[in-house]
Amino acid sequence: MIELKTPAEIERMQVTGRFVAEILTEVGRIADVGVNLLDLEHHVRDMIARRGAESCYWDYAPxxxxxxxxxxxxxxxxxxxxHGKPHDYVLRDGDVVTADIAVSIDGWAADSARTVVVGTPAExxxxxxxxxxxALEAAIDAARPGNRIGDISAAISAVAADHGxxxxxxxxxxxxxRTMHEDPHVSNxxxxxxxxxxxxxxxxxxxxxxxxxxDKIVFDEDGWTLRSADGSRTAHSEHTVAITEGDALVLTRREDELATQGA
Known part of the structure; x- marks a missing residue:
């Protein structure tokens, strides 16, 4: 069942989205060579507790x-x-790290992800x-009233094809x-x-x-983490958006993205 949100409800989701953006900005700032993944996890736990938010991941059992x-x-x-489970791993020079976070504030969820390279990046x-x-920006651009889900999916796969x-x-x-996962599914x-x-x-x-x-994936031994089947490196970008009468409203846009777009 698909539930359309009112403008007031979207505003409440945007409050959550701003906090999610704040979390990912902070993770991007402190993720560096020598930092343990468990330290990142506990830092974010503290941020969520201080804000009075709720994790959408804790006790999630799909x-x-x-x-x-x-x-x-x-x-x-x-x-x-x-779905990478934080574990006792210290980041090394050149590691590619994806952070994905979903939280709820006052009953409204937002979800976002970003990938960063720590230390010296390989091109x-x-x-x-x-x-x-x-691909995410192309998907957002396609998220307009009157378009279809397939337009979003096609935009993503077109960018992937362009890059090979x-x-x-x-x-x-x-x-x-109201929950992290609702209908509809949006294929890439x-x-x-x-x-x-x-x-x-x-x-x-x-x-x-x-x-x-x-395009093949395998489960890690922890039963959650999904890896590329051939061991090749990966990346993941995600935003929560609302369809409006015009351009999509990005509810989880980070300040560093806004600065880049304004440059």
């Missing part, structure tokens, strides 16, 4: 995971890309990170609002003009993610 998930942050390193790692960011990256269609974007592969018609009030989490040389 059919695909070995639940319940007992962390507030997903952290995936190098060939890991989705091929920066390239795949930029590709997911470009294969695309997995098992995990993608989703509706969001699709055909323009197909699927649900986008209407004002629809709120979606759009999340292109790519692995460098494969």
């Amino acid at each position: 059919s695909f995971g070995r639940g319940p998930f007992r962390n507030v942050l997903c952290l995936a390193v190098n060939d890991a890309v989705l 091929e790692d920066l390239r795949i990170v930029r590709a997911t960011e470009e 990256y294969p695309v997995n269609d098992e995990f993608g974007g989703h509706g969001i609002g 592969i699709g055909r323009a003009g197909r699927g649900l018609t986008l209407r004002p009030g629809l709120t979606l989490a759009l999340e292109p993610w790519f692995a460098r040389t494969t």
Whole structure:
């Protein structure tokens, strides 16, 4: 069942979205060579507690995971890309780190992810990170009233094709609002003009993610972390957006992105 949100409800989601953006800005600031993933997890736990928010991840137990998930942050390193469980790992020079976070404030959720390279970056790692960011912006641009879900999916897969990256269609974007995962599913592969018609009030989490040389994924031994099947490095970018009468409203936009766009 798809629930369209009122302007007032979208404003409440935007409050949550700003906090999610704040968290990812902070993670990007402190993720560095020598930092333990568990320290990032506990730092974010403190931020959530101080804000009086609730983690959407804690005790999450979907059919695909070995639940319940007992962390507030997903952290995936190098060939890991989705649902990474924070563990005792110290970041090394050149590591690619994806942080994914969803929280709820006063009953309204927001979800976002970003990938950063710590220390000295390799150009091929920066390239795949930029590709997911470009695909996300293309998806946001396609998220307009009268367009269809397939237009969003096609925009993502077109960017991947331009960069030569294969695309997995098992995990993608989703509706969001009162809970983290709502209908509809938003695949990262699709055909323009197909699927649900986008209407004002629809709120979606759009999340292109790519692995460098494969569209296949495998589960880690922890039962949660998803890795590229061939060990190639990965990246993931995600924002929560609201369909409006015009351009999509990005509820989780970070200040560093706004500064870049304004430059």
